Amino acid sequence: MKAKEIQELIDFISNSGLAEVKIETDEFKLSIKKNSEVAVARPADVSNPQAVAVPQPAASHSPENNVNHAPAAASFLEVKSPMIGTFYRSPNPDSDYFVNVGDVIQKGQTVCIIEAMKLFNEVESEVSGKIVKILVDDASPVEYDQPLFLVEPQN
Template sequence: MDNLIKILDEIIKKIEGKNIEEVSIETEEGKIKVKQYIGPKEIVSENYPKVEVKEVITSETPKVEVQKEEKKYHVIKSPLVGTFYRSPSPGAPPFVEEGDIVSKGQVLCIIEALKVMNEIESDINGKIVKILVENGQPVDYGQELFYIEPK
């Protein structure tokens, strides 16, 4: 087990500050998976390798589709910077799932900021069409969280 911890420390040191988002290693002692949030994939930086730039350029078509969806659906955005949680506690069922009908004032998620749990509520009646953030992921102010089809 000590060997896995040493390997983990080395991996973290090597990927810190790089554009590597996920690393998985499997040994006889166990399996290590390290995920690093490197920001939205649409951001193009001069520091990105050319392979990344090609990937971003080819993703322009889905970006246009998302913009079309925004016109059809009501968007719930993050009112603050923090960590997104789909359920009230670990192991508890999520507040909502895609396809659920929600009412105005119903809690959709929690965003933890400065150790304060902030409940994010729906501001309309409708159907959850898309949940845009994974549980436990960091979110920015104004980041889109949910698409809701108004009813």
């Protein structure tokens, strides 16, 4: 089950009035319990990325982030996490990263993987441009809607 399908299921349950749903197949078990006191997180609408002003970043000690620092007060787009999980820059520990600082990416290109509930979900960019900063370390936990990359739009 893909992350989008899980989110659609969560949205359906939220709107249906059901308090709890359990789904079990050969590949996975899924239990969703609605708590009326807690708001349900929804994935970012990455089709409408937000432009943000970013100040001059401080020097980074990690080599992959220490290249091509962003100019002051430039307008960048954020690629945000569509879910809670663990951020991975490559498909496996022996592979190259999907993207690095300075890489030019295209809309639809896989930029990272987010692991959630033992499912590895490829995150595709909804924007085209140049990666100017990677905001999350490899194998770090991420929150829903957390910025992962800063992208300089290409004309």
